[in-house]
Amino acid sequence: MNKFKKFIYNDNTVGYVFALPFIFGFLCFSLVPMVTSLYYSFTDYSLGTKSASFVGLSNFARLFTDDIFIKSLGITLKYVLISVPLKLAFALFVAFLLTRKSKAVTLYRSLYYIPSLVGGSIAVALVWKQIFARKGLINSVLDGFGLSAINWFGDEKLALFPLILMSVWQFGSSMIIFAAGLKEIPTSYYEAAMIDGAGGWKKFLKITLPCLSPIILYNLIMQTISAFMAFTQAFVITQGGPNNGTMMYALYVYNQAFKYNNMGYACSMSWVMLVVMSIITLVIFKSSKFWVFSEADS
Amino acid sequence: MKTRKHISTLLYHLFVLAFGFCMVYPVLWMISGSFKGNAEILRGGLNLIPKDFVGTNYSTGWRGFSGISFKTFFMNSAFITSIATLGTMLSSAFVAYALSRIKFKGRGLWFSCMIATMMLPGQVIMIPSYLIWYRLGLTSTYVPLILPYFCGQAFFIYQMMQFMKGIPRELDEAARIDGCSKYGIFGRIIFPLLKPSIITTVIIQFYWKWDDYMGPLLYLNRPKQYTVSIAIKLFADSASTTDYGAMFAMSSLSLIPVFLIFLIFNRYLVEGIGTSGLKG
Numbered sequence: 001m002n003k004f005k006k007f008i009y010n011d012n013t014v015g016y017v018f019a020l021p022f023i024f025g026f027l028c029f030s031l032v033p034m035v036t037s038l039y040y041s042f043t044d045y046s047l048g049t050k051s052a053s054f055v056g057l058s059n060f061a062r063l064f065t066d067d068i069f070i071k072s073l074g075i076t077l078k079y080v081l082i083s084v085p086l087k088l089a090f091a092l093f094v095a096f097l098l099t100r101k102s103k104a105v106t107l108y109r110s111l112y113y114i115p116s117l118v119g120g121s122i123a124v125a126l127v128w129k130q131i132f133a134r135k136g137l138i139n140s141v142l143d144g145f146g147l148s149a150i151n152w153f154g155d156e157k158l159a160l161f162p163l164i165l166m167s168v169w170q171f172g173s174s175m176i177i178f179a180a181g182l183k184e185i186p187t188s189y190y191e192a193a194m195i196d197g198a199g200g201w202k203k204f205l206k207i208t209l210p211c212l213s214p215i216i217l218y219n220l221i222m223q224t225i226s227a228f229m230a231f232t233q234a235f236v237i238t239q240g241g242p243n244n245g246t247m248m249y250a251l252y253v254y255n256q257a258f259k260y261n262n263m264g265y266a267c268s269m270s271w272v273m274l275v276v277m278s279i280i281t282l283v284i285f286k287s288s289k290f291w292v293f294s295e296a297d298s
Numbered sequence: 299m300k301t302r303k304h305i306s307t308l309l310y311h312l313f314v315l316a317f318g319f320c321m322v323y324p325v326l327w328m329i330s331g332s333f334k335g336n337a338e339i340l341r342g343g344l345n346l347i348p349k350d351f352v353g354t355n356y357s358t359g360w361r362g363f364s365g366i367s368f369k370t371f372f373m374n375s376a377f378i379t380s381i382a383t384l385g386t387m388l389s390s391a392f393v394a395y396a397l398s399r400i401k402f403k404g405r406g407l408w409f410s411c412m413i414a415t416m417m418l419p420g421q422v423i424m425i426p427s428y429l430i431w432y433r434l435g436l437t438s439t440y441v442p443l444i445l446p447y448f449c450g451q452a453f454f455i456y457q458m459m460q461f462m463k464g465i466p467r468e469l470d471e472a473a474r475i476d477g478c479s480k481y482g483i484f485g486r487i488i489f490p491l492l493k494p495s496i497i498t499t500v501i502i503q504f505y506w507k508w509d510d511y512m513g514p515l516l517y518l519n520r521p522k523q524y525t526v527s528i529a530i531k532l533f534a535d536s537a538s539t540t541d542y543g544a545m546f547a548m549s550s551l552s553l554i555p556v557f558l559i560f561l562i563f564n565r566y567l568v569e570g571i572g573t574s575g576l577k578g
Contacts, residue, residue, distance in 0.1 A: 025449020
């Protein structure tokens with residue numbers, strides 16, 4: 001009995017008892033799917049067929065000749081490269097705007113958070129579609145300024161912009177993280193800079209940005225990852241059209257898997273996505289040495 | 299000098315309010331659209347006050363599709379969301395406690411795995427997960443939408459770990475001296491003190507799950523099981539012309555729980571998001 005008690009209260013046992021949910025979940029819902037996905041990416045597996053036959057690297061070779069795949073890769077990169085910096089700049093701008101000491105600021109922050117609050121829902125995606133429709137809100141505004149209406153979803157070069165705008169519009173959580181970071185910057189830094197005669201811009205560039213850089217890094221990585229995975233907006237608003245002009249990577253993977261039932265091929269695409277994203281995240285991390293300012297260096 | 303300062307303050311508040319109004323305009327437009335007729339919505343007017351007030355959108359929308367009303371869809375969403383959120387909260391707190399307070403063999407490894415899953419894009423495991431549930435015969439049940447949430451969510455585990463760092467270890471020590479086991483320390487000390495972090499978790503997970511579209515899209519295929527997000531999309535999919543008024547009405551209704559929780563727990567949410575990012 002004593003031995004049993006000793007076992008139960010042993011740190012190793014306690015640790016594994018509490019960590020068990022994660023370990024179980026990690027093995028069943030992350031590791032096993034990843035390994036099976038890797039296996040399927042070398043097969044021509046599809047639902048319904050009992051056995052998948054090994055096709056070697058042909059799925060990956062096919063990617064290079066798949067025009068839609070190459071196009072979707074380009075579109076996703078474009079989406080990430082435009083929407084993420086815009087969103088972060090906008091979030092920082094609003095966070096900076098709301099640093100004033102005023103009771104109303106908390107209220108304003110909530111107001112500016114509303115788009116992020118509702119933006120993930122299907123409801124807002126459908127509204128967005130209507131806003132950019134041929135006779136939608138945006139075109140009414142353009143009309144009001146005497147400009148001609150734009151057929152947003154009819155032109156493959158333009159169709160991506162409503163989606164980018166929707167992503168930028170949801171800047172709320174980045175803004176709140178920035179706002180918390182801005183609060184942490186000691187006011188003595190600014191006072192010292194003022195004595196040295198630094199102006200507003202100079203203070204922003206020399207104090208605010210370096211002090212915020214770890215938070216910028218965090219936001220950059222989180223937003224890049226989620227931008228790469230963008231699916232719902234494209235699926236609901238444009239279905240990838242026109243002429244695959246908004247065929248986001250995740251949407252194409254979904255289509256290959258569940259529309260055309262090419263599970264093996266879709267798995268290989270998922271893996272390419274994982275590799276591309278890992279490389280980009282790694283590059284951001286490596287580059288952070290040059291622009292992220294840490295307390296330890298100073 | 300003083301008046302100039304007053305004017306600049308006034309201008310600041312006016313600008314922030316006007317700009318904020320533009321930001322929430324699409325949402326307001328949707329709500330007002332739920333009281334407009336289809337013709338008026340399609341004309342795309344900027345007005346927020348309907349020209350002809352239409353009150354029937356809510357009742358026609360609520361009727362739903364093929365005899366299934368929105369009551370069913372809301373109940374389904376509420377069920378999935380509440381169970382999954384409860385699961386996330388409990389399991390994440392357990393795991394965070396193990397990883398931050400207990401020194402056990404393999405802790406470093408599991409911590410790395412946790413960080414890795416946080417970075418892992420869901421789309422990569424989407425297809426194989428689907429195939430596994432398919433093999434188990436559990437597609438078109440709620441199990442794939444709920445069970446994984448009882449295994450801790452990396453994002454929240456990490457956030458709770460950050461929060462636990464701020465709980466003084468002296469409390470653990472004192473409890474140990476009083477004869478409390480490590481299980482008791484979690485139940486009597488850590489978990490109650492974790493409250494702010496738990497509230498943040500509940501709110502964020504609630505949003506994510508309530509808005510989740512891809513999960514139900516993949517796993518649910520009988521209309522009786524549909525969640526609100528899938529059902530709203532049906533308005534746009536219907537073969538006949540889309541009833542925009544009804545769609546906006548149901549969309550507005552679907553946002554009510556989100557807004558309510560936001561209003562009640564606003565403070566925790568802002569603090570929670572702020573700190574989770576700060577120390578990240």
